Amino acid sequence: MKYRLTRLIGEKARENGWNEINQKNRLGLENGLEIIEVEINRGKIRIKIKGEGSVLIKRNNLVARLKDGSTGQIKESDEIWILDKKADEEYKLGERENFEGAAIKLEMTNNKKDIFIKEKNRSLQKSHKSINLILGLVVLGLLIAGTFLGYHKRIQNENKNKIETAKEEINKIEAEIESVRSINIDTALELAQKAELIISQIKVTDKKQIDEVEAMKTKIEEIKKSLGAESIDYEVAYDTNLIVEGGKFKGMTIRGDLAYLWSSELGQINRVDIKNQSTEKVVSDERIKLWLGIFNNGDGRYGFDQNKIYEIKINSLIETEIKEIKNIGDIGGWNGLFYVLNNDNQKIEKLSNKNGIVWLKEGVSLMEETTGMAIDGDIWVLGKSGRIYHYSRGEEKKYEMSFVPSLTTSRALETNAEVDFLAYIADNNTVYIYHKDGRILGKNYFGKTIINDIAIDNQNRDVLVLAADGKIYRIKIK
Numbered sequence: 001m002k003y004r005l006t007r008l009i010g011e012k013a014r015e016n017g018w019n020e021i022n023q024k025n026r027l028g029l030e031n032g033l034e035i036i037e038v039e040i041n042r043g044k045i046r047i048k049i050k051g052e053g054s055v056l057i058k059r060n061n062l063v064a065r066l067k068d069g070s071t072g073q074i075k076e077s078d079e080i081w082i083l084d085k086k087a088d089e090e091y092k093l094g095e096r097e098n099f100e101g102a103a104i105k106l107e108m109t110n111n112k113k114d115i116f117i118k119e120k121n122r123s124l125q126k127s128h129k130s131i132n133l134i135l136g137l138v139v140l141g142l143l144i145a146g147t148f149l150g151y152h153k154r155i156q157n158e159n160k161n162k163i164e165t166a167k168e169e170i171n172k173i174e175a176e177i178e179s180v181r182s183i184n185i186d187t188a189l190e191l192a193q194k195a196e197l198i199i200s201q202i203k204v205t206d207k208k209q210i211d212e213v214e215a216m217k218t219k220i221e222e223i224k225k226s227l228g229a230e231s232i233d234y235e236v237a238y239d240t241n242l243i244v245e246g247g248k249f250k251g252m253t254i255r256g257d258l259a260y261l262w263s264s265e266l267g268q269i270n271r272v273d274i275k276n277q278s279t280e281k282v283v284s285d286e287r288i289k290l291w292l293g294i295f296n297n298g299d300g301r302y303g304f305d306q307n308k309i310y311e312i313k314i315n316s317l318i319e320t321e322i323k324e325i326k327n328i329g330d331i332g333g334w335n336g337l338f339y340v341l342n343n344d345n346q347k348i349e350k351l352s353n354k355n356g357i358v359w360l361k362e363g364v365s366l367m368e369e370t371t372g373m374a375i376d377g378d379i380w381v382l383g384k385s386g387r388i389y390h391y392s393r394g395e396e397k398k399y400e401m402s403f404v405p406s407l408t409t410s411r412a413l414e415t416n417a418e419v420d421f422l423a424y425i426a427d428n429n430t431v432y433i434y435h436k437d438g439r440i441l442g443k444n445y446f447g448k449t450i451i452n453d454i455a456i457d458n459q460n461r462d463v464l465v466l467a468a469d470g471k472i473y474r475i476k477i478k
Contacts, residue, residue, distance in 0.1 A: 006105040008087075013033065013102035018084060019106065023205055028082050029053070029102045032197045036082050037078035038106075042395055046071045046140050052085040068233075080106040089302075138166050159204045163212055166202055170195045170216060177223065182402040182439040189227040191444075195220050210250065228430070228443035234473040237464055238274050251453040253294045253301060254464060257456065259472070260312065262294050269303075269312055271293075274457075274472075285317050297333020304331050304381070309338065325349065325356045330413075332375040341373050341381070348379060361394035372413035372424060382413035382424050388434065403440040405432060418458040421477060427453050431475060432464060444475050 002404060005027065009018055024222050025314040028037025030147040033049025049068040057064050057072075066072075074080070083091055086101025173195045181188035181424040199216050225231045240249050249261040249270070257275040260282070264270070267289045269282040287310065291303045294312075301312045307326050311318040322328070322340070333452050338351040339359060349356030359379075360366075367389055372382035386407045390399035407426040415422040421431045421441055428450050433442040439452035450468035457464050463475040 001040070001076070002109050003040070003080075003110060004107040006107075008097065008099045008103040008105060010087075010098075010100040010102065012100045013084060013086065018075060018102035021052050021202075023210065024207065026210075027374075029084055029104060030200055031084075031102075032200050033193065034084070035200075036084065038080060038082060040074070043073060043210050044071060045074045054081075054085075054088045056081040056083065056091070072107055076108055076110045078108040080108070083254075086165045086223050088221075095317065109418040136476070156206055156209075158208065159202075159209055161206070162202055163209060166198050167216070169198055170220070173198075174223070177227075181351070185227055185403055185440055185443050189229060190223065192220055192224045192227055192229070196224065196465065225444060226442040228445045230447040234444075234465075236471050236473060237276065237474045238472040239271055239470060240270075240272075240466075241470040243270055243272075243279050245470070247452075247468045249292045249452065249466060249470070251291075252464070252466050253296050254455040254457055255296050255299075255301075256459065259464070260294060260351055261466070262288060262291060262303060264289050264291060273431065281316050282312060283317060287317060287319070292328065293330065295332055297338065298336050300333075300335070302331075302333065304328055320354060322351060322356065323354050329370060330373040332373050334375045336375065339373070339375060339379060341370055346370065348373070348381070359394055360391065364391075364395055368371065371411045374413045374415040374422065380413060380415055380422060382410055386410045386424075386432070388413070388422060388424075400438045401434060401440070402438050405443070410455055414454055415455050416456060417459065417460060419456055423454055423456065423463045425454060431465060433463060433475070433477060440476070441478060446473075 002099045007020060009020065018029055019031070020035050020050050021028040021030055023043050026037055026039050027033065033050060034053060036053035036055065037048050038055060039046040047066045047068060047070045049055065054360055057066060058081070059075065065228065081091065082104040083289045084102040087103040090099050090101055094396070110241045124451045173191050177188045177191045180191070199213060199220060201401045202213050203211055204213060211374055225233070238259070240247070244266065248263045248265050250258050250264050252261045257273055259272045261270045261272060261348040267286050268284045269288065270279055271282050272279045272313050288303065294301065294303045296450065303310045303312060306328055307322050309320045309322065310391065325340060325344070327343040329340060331340050331342040339354055340349045340351060342349050342356060346369065350359045350360045368383040368385060368387070369375060369383050374380045378390060378397070381391065383389060386397060386405050388401060405426060410424055410426050412427060413422060420432055420436050422436065425429055426432055429446045429448070431444040431451065432440070434440055451465055452468055453466045455464050461477050463477065465473040465475060467473060
């Protein structure tokens with residue numbers, strides 16, 4: 001399908017670095033850091049938006065806004081509008097021609113070229129003239145073709161050199177990123193953004209070279225995600241909206257391919273087989289509405305509120321009240337035993353006959369107000385500051401974090417004996433991941449998407465993120 005393209009990039013937008021993308025099947029806008037583009041191929045359209053901006057489609061006087069990653073069929077007479085943030089605001093106010101922002105308008109047509117066929121002339125003289133004319137045109141065509149092919153080859157070689165130079169620069173930047181990411185992850189992100197800018201400046205039209213550039217872009221995007229660049233462009237392991245719409249599930253725990261999800265709003269536990277994408281309700285109970293969390297202990301799954309533990313069974317809960325502990329901060333299990341963070345006295349206590357016994361040795365205390373706990377044979381504790389503390393056999397072990405983030409809140413510390421890393425939630429929208437030797441492995445920032453809970457998928461060595469939009473995203477550990 002053909003299209004008529006109208007460039008509507010305002011002077012201010014040009015000053016701000018906005019340029020047109022006009023490559024084979026790819027049209028759009030970019031400014032070095034942001035990209036708004038459409039890919040048109042065989043009557044289908046695919047949207048890519050990185051940063052702020054919009055793609056609109058107008059059909060039969062109705063306008064729809066297309067999201068990043070969406071695909072669909074386009075029709076003759078459709079209008080596609082590609083807009084940066086400023087132009088989007090202007091469009092909403094009725095502007096269609098004189099934009100200050102950057103805009104591109106595509107009008108889809110299906111016009112075919114007209115073909116004319118001349119009648120043969122029976123005159124010999126005219127025939128000779130025609131032959132001479134044809135020969136002249138052939139020679140001229142060969143000259144033009146030779147010039148074009150030579151020019152095309154030269155451009156191809158220049159672009160190849162540009163790509164090789166960019167690869168060398170980016171390889172150096174990647175080495176720098178690896179050398180600083182465990183010391184200052186924010187500096188590592190700045191380096192990744194520098195690499196992204198270098199790639200965005202490569203302009204090629206050859207398909208093979210376009211594929212090379214796209215592969216470089218994809219690699220840097222993955223690195224950026226692990227360094228804290230805003231993104232929810234993660235694999236979706238499961239969408240809980242298939243169970244009930246609206247992101248109703250508050251927490252989860254995972255063992256193998258089975259995730260147990262709990263909803264305080266519904267008072268319900270659901271079991272999800274992530275591998276087979278199936279689900280079933282385990283139990284509904286009003287007591288679940290008061291739960292603070294859910295966890296594994298051996299082969300069992302448990303929930304807890306301020307002073308009770310509930311073993312989860314099919315269609316039932318087995319309740320155990322904990323004596324003398326009225327304010328549980330977090331709870332974990334190991335070899336059938338339960339360990340509790342007691343918010344009343346800021347101690348770690350081991351449960352015995354429903355009573356709490358202080359697990360820390362005499363003279364050992366928690367270093368700050370705590371917000372989470374995880375067990376892998378030893379006990380790991382998360383402080384409100386975002387620091388992680390390591391305890392073994394009741395004594396504190398030295399654990400130095402290579403990077404301590406600046407944050408407001410921290411919660412939901414996760415690890416187990418089968419993995420070599422820890423993960424927790426910060427400020428309700430970020431997942432920090434640390435190796436057990438103290439090195440920071442990743443910072444995954446979800447922007448405006450709120451994170452409800454996280455869990456570790458041991459089989460794939462991933463962190464699964466239960467978000468408020470109802471989706472369970474998968475963070476792959478580097």
